[in-house]
Amino acid sequence: xxxxxxxxxxxxxxxxxxxxxxxxxxxxxxxxxxxxxxxxxxxxxxxxxxxxxxxxxxxxxxxxxxxxxxxxxxxxxxxxxxxxxxxxxxxxxxxxxxxxxxxxxxxxxxxxxxxxxxxxxxxxxxxxxxxxxxxxxxxxxxxxxxxxxxxxxxxxxxxxxxxxxxxxxxxxxxxxxxxxxxxxxxxxxxxxxxxxxxxxxxxxxxxxxxxxxxxxxxxxxxxxxxxxxxxxxxxxxxxxxxxxxxxxxxxxxxxxxxxxxxxxxxxxxxxxxxxxxxxxxxxxxxxxxxxxxxxxxxxxxxxxxxxxxxxxxxxxxxxxxxxxxxxxxxxxxxxxxxxxxxxxxxxxxxxxxxxxxxxxxxxxxxxxxxxxxxxxxxxxxxxxxxxxxxxxxxxxxxxxxxxxxxxxxxxxxxxxxxxxxxxxxxxxxxxxxxxxxxxxxxxxxxxxxxxxxxxx
Ligand code: 5AD
Ligand code: SF4
Numbered sequence: 297x298x299x300x301x302x303x304x305x306x307x308x309x310x311x312x313x314x315x316x317x318x319x320x321x322x323x324x325x326x327x328x329x330x331x332x333x334x335x336x337x338x339x340x341x342x343x344x345x346x347x348x349x350x351x352x353x354x355x356x357x358x359x360x361x362x363x364x365x366x367x368x369x370x371x372x373x374x375x376x377x378x379x380x381x382x383x384x385x386x387x388x389x390x391x392x393x394x395x396x397x398x399x400x401x402x403x404x405x406x407x408x409x410x411x412x413x414x415x416x417x418x419x420x421x422x423x424x425x426x427x428x429x430x431x432x433x434x435x436x437x438x439x440x441x442x443x444x445x446x447x448x449x450x451x452x453x454x455x456x457x458x459x460x461x462x463x464x465x466x467x468x469x470x471x472x473x474x475x476x477x478x479x480x481x482x483x484x485x486x487x488x489x490x491x492x493x494x495x496x497x498x499x500x501x502x503x504x505x506x507x508x509x510x511x512x513x514x515x516x517x518x519x520x521x522x523x524x525x526x527x528x529x530x531x532x533x534x535x536x537x538x539x540x541x542x543x544x545x546x547x548x549x550x551x552x553x554x555x556x557x558x559x560x561x562x563x564x565x566x567x568x569x570x571x572x573x574x575x576x577x578x579x580x581x582x583x584x585x586x587x588x589x590x591x592x593x594x595x596x597x598x599x600x601x602x603x604x605x606x607x608x609x610x611x612x613x614x615x616x617x618x619x620x621x622x623x624x625x626x627x628x629x630x631x632x633x634x635x636x637x638x639x640x641x642x643x644x645x646x647x648x649x650x651x652x653x654x655x656x657x658x659x660x661x662x663x664x665x666x667x668x669x670x671x672x673x674x675x676x677x678x679x680x681x682x683x684x685x686x687x688x689x690x691x692x693x694x695x696x697x698x699x700x701x702x703x704x705x706x707x708x709x710x711x712x713x714x715x716x717x718x719x720x721x722x723x724x725x726x727x728x729x730x731x732x733x734x735x736x737x738x739x740x741x742x743x744x745x746x747x748x749x750x751x752x
Contacts, residue, residue, distance in 0.1 A: 306334045308342035312360060313350025315534065316469075316498055317382055319440075319449035321348045324381065324408055326439030331412050339367070344377045344415075349384035351464050353636035357384050364396045371398035377418060381408065383468035387639060389428050403427035406454075406470055409437070430470045446685070446716035447530075448492040452480050452518065453499035453506075458537065460564075461575045461643040462607060462635060465500055474506045477513040477521065484522050493716070494530040494685060495522065502533045503540040516544035523552035529718065530685065530701060532556045538563065539577045541586045550594050557595050558628075558703040561586065562602035566621030567614035570607050573646065580621065587625055598702035600629035605662055606655030607635045608646035615658050619665050628673060628702065629729075630666045634659050667728045674704075674726035681722050681736065682706065686713045705730040 307328050311321040324346060325335065336342035345367055350356040360380070370376040379401035380392055386404030393399060400418055403411060407427030417425045442448055453474045456465050484495055497519075499505065505515040513521065523531050531554050536545075538561055549555045561583075565571055568579050578586075590597050603618060622630070634655035637644055650658075684698030684706055696713045698706055698721075707730060708721050721733035 304332065304334045305343045306336035306341065307344040307346060308336045308339045309346040309348060310339060310363065311348045312356055313348075313352065313383065315449060315496070316451070316500065317348050317350060318443075319451060319498055320382065320405060320408065321346075322442050322449070323437045323440045324348065324411065326437055326441040327408065327411055329441055330439040331415070342376070344379065346379045346381055349380060349382040351383040351387045351468050351638070353633065354638070355636065357388075360384055361395060364399065368396070368398050371400070377401070379403070381405070381411075383464070386428060386468045387464060390426065393424055399424075401425050401427075404430075405468065406430045446492055447494040447496060447687075448487045449496050449498050450480065450483055450487070451475065451498045452502060452533075453504065456500040457504065458501060458539075458577070459575055459642065461573060461646070462604060462638065462641055464638040464641055467640050469500060472501070472504055472506070474504075474508055476509040477507045477511060477518055478509060480518065481521055481525070484525055484528070488525055488527040493528060493718075494532070495528060497522065497531065497533040499533075499535070501535065501537045501540070503536045503542070503545065514544065516542065516548045519545065519548045519555055520552055523548070523554040528554055530554065530556050532558065532703075534560045536561050538583050538586050541589075543589055546589050546593050546597075549597060553595075556701045556703065558598040558600070558701070559590055560600045560602075561590075563621065563625075564602060564604050565607065565610070565614065566618035567610070568617075570610050570614050573609055573643075574604075574607060575642070580617070584624065596702070598628040598704070599625065600703070601625070601627050601631070603630060603632045603662065604635050605632065605658040606650035608643060608650065609648040610635075610650055610658075615662075618662065622662075622666055622669060626669060626673065627666065628670065628704070630663075630670075632659055632662055632666075671726065671728040674728065674731055677704075677723045677731060678726055679723060681720060682733070683718055683720055684708075684733070686715055686717050686719055689713065689715060706733045707731070708733040708735050710735045 309321045309325055311317050339345050347360055347363060349360045367376055367378050371378045377400045380399055381403050382405055385402045392402050401414055403414060407429060410427045414425045414427050453472055455470045455472045457472045459466060487495060503515050507513040536559060563583055564574055564576055566580055682700045684700060686696055686698045688697040694709050694711060696708055696710050706721055720736040722736055723731050723733050725732035
């Protein structure tokens with residue numbers, strides 16, 4: 297690495313995986329800027345390339361290795377420093393150097409705070425440095441550089457104490473560590489003062505939140521406290537574990553219109569046998585009780601889920617139970633995955649692996665099934681009016697896109713909109729994954745804030 301010139305060094309971060317990773321990258325960017333680095337416009341121009349990685353499925357890891365190959369020549373020529381951060385770094389550790397010897401730095405998600413000192417080690421001549429220890433606290437930084445000017449991610453809990461048999465997260469992100477309510481609320485207030493109107497509370501398992509301060513604020517109380525911050529219009533939270541999902545959370549949503557009408561509640565499978573083998577700690581019936589709780593709310597709350605097909609031992613009959621669960625629950629959205637065996641996980645010891653070809657057949661059937669459900673649900677919304685947060689634009693084509701409080705995407709035509717503003721629309725068309733709308737004139741009702749979707 298050439299450290300002789302006095303030019304300001306530049307960095308570029310590429311992020312793989314979930315929202316937690318996206319937000320971690322924002323924290324790392326903030327740290328690097330505070331260290332005097334400048335942001336580069338592309339990885340080609342950057343002196344330091346950071347890959348913030350995901351390890352949830354094997355495919356995610358393969359993607360990172362193929363991306364790393366892209367930087368090999370520059371790294372070997374001393375033109376670039378290459379850092380691998382995140383879940384894959386934590387999981388694979390030194391093995392990354394074996395597969396990609398030109399990588400300079402490997403640091404797990406619990407060691408980011410040490411990044412400045414790790415970089416100093418590199419600059420002072422170390423060829424390779426690692427940071428793989430677990431830091432006891434949640435990773436907070438006052439420097440966070442957020443990418444989105446109106447929706448802010450805010451971490452409330454790190455890690456996971458569950459032990460789902462397929463999941464690598466307890467190994468990559470370590471045990472649960474919650475932030476104090478005071479530090480969360482202070483950050484939320486600061487965000488509102490900076491102009492943010494939507495906050496998304498993040499954690500691997502947000503409803504396991506345990507306030508470490510003497511106050512012991514519950515997750516539902518924390519939701520209410522954030523929702524009551526003046527100036528905030530939308531609060532979301534993800535991800536919830538069905539086992540820890542309580543009536544208090546539904547009550548909080550009911551009594552605080554600022555809390556969005558959307559719950560992401562991963563079920564993973566509709567079969568009790570598979571759920572038990574997965575060690576999910578609930579049965580299909582118990583899960584459906586939680587769904588009934590959510591459906592009993594005064595406000596119509598959208599539901600989305602995650603599903604894994606082809607878990608070891610999943611029979612055709614088990615798979616069909618997942619399909620009937622989709623019918624019963626009527627999700628508004630679903631993320632689906634074929635089971636991928638991961639290092640260290642208990643599921644590795646299970647026999648009866650489902651052949652890849654069969655996994656593919658099941659996921660295609662599952663997605664087609666859910667597509668029909670979503671299309672029918674969305675078609676019922678034609679003619680209804682919603683408030684959107686405008687999030688994206690294609691100015692040349694006069695096209696904009698926004699989200700309802702229920703997290704539905706709506707595309708609409710308009711001459712000019714301000715990104716980050718809230719506008720009323722009427723739904724004119726529906727597809728399985730998004731709606732089409734027409735912009736309505738600003739009504740008194742829609743200016744009154746916070747957006748409640750009354751379509752269902
Ligand atoms: N294989 C396939 N999907 C997985 N997920 C987690 N681990 C695995 C794995 N080993 C899915 C789960 C989880 C989502 C984030 O990723 O559905 O909810
Ligand atoms: Fe993984 Fe289960 Fe923890 Fe979710 S709750 S992160 S699936 S171990």
